[in-house]
Amino acid sequence: MSQALGICLRLLENSRSSDSVRNTAAATFRQAVALVFDRVVLAESLPAGKFGFGRQLSRTSSVTGDVNRSINLSDSLDHESTCGGPLVMRETLTETGKLGLRLLEDLTSLAAGGSAIWLRVHILQRTFALDILEFILSNYVAVFRTLLPYEQALRRQICSILMTSLRTNAEVEGEAGEPSFRRLVLRSVAHIIRLYSSSLITECEVFLSMLLKATFLDLPLWHRILVLEILRGFCVEARTLRILFQHFDMHPKNTNVVEGMVKALARVVSNVQ
Structure with a gap:
């Protein structure tokens, strides 16, 4: 899995790749990420009908609809927490859950401008990595609200990157200062x-x-x-x-x-x- 995903990213960053190759590699990687996290939802027994899947990764889908569905998922978890006491976070992960966590941590590292150990990728456009992270955050709410290792990665790593990137007290140079990022x-x-x-x-x-x-x-x-x-x-x-x-x-x-x-x-x- 890591080799296949790593190949997609290396093709995406290769200056010799044609536009069609880059577009295909990017689309393949996006769909693969969605499939990985769909499997995490199944393996960790997060009810599919209740929490939903993020299999649809098309940029032509309604952003408002996606946000509304994710808000409904978050509301369901908040309601369960209110009715049944504090929401119990699960600390242990299945093998599939561990694979998804390694992928998430590598994407977080790439979004910060670092390298990915599991994917074996040393450099990637930060905008692309952050785009994938945004998709995961907005479509797999139950994963982060139920599984403690994912919640910790969100709190300690992803939020840290976003806080650093959000700072506006100085001129930001490079990719981090571009409007798309x-x-x-x-x-x-x-x-x-x-x-x-x-x-x-x-x-x-x-x-x-x-x-x-x-x-x-x-x-x-x-x-x-x-x-x-x-x-x-x-x-x-x-x-x-x-x-x-x-x-x-x-x-x-x-x-x-x-x-x-x-x-x-x-x-x-x-x-x-």
Whole structure:
């Protein structure tokens, strides 16, 4: 498995590969990742009918529909936790679960600009790796909410990369400063806030504070628009707004993130007028 996936990535990065070869390699890798995580869901006995599968990896599918389905999955887990007590995280993994975790850790390393040990790939476009990570995060919520090793990888590795990439206090050079990469970072952060804020409270509080801070900074127009669009999305989604208010504004020790979002958007509107 690792050899086959590694070949796809090496073909993707090979300067001698034609456009058709690169496109085929990228599409094959994407579908293979979806199949691997579908098998993780089955092997770990996560109910398919309830938590769903991410087999459809077409970019022509409805983004809104995908987000709504993932939100429903997260709501199901939150409901079970409320009715049955604290959600019990499973520490042990099947062999298939371990394979999926190695793949996730390698993709995380590649998205950070490092190398992949299991895939035996030393370099890959960070944008491509982050694109695959975003797909996994948004389509396999139950994996991260149920399996402790995956939750730890999300908390300690993926969130760390996104926090570093989200920093805007200095000019970012190279691929990390390109609009396509910044867009994927912001979309991934939005997915984590929407789908995992119940379990990653501290990380989501940091993300939200960084997004609010970005509205005060002198950023390129496209960057400001992306940040404002994410904040607006949170404000018009009743479920997201309710959860954020419950976890943050209603707790004296936490940041009033909903109040901060409303004030940030109001300030932008008043400046436009």
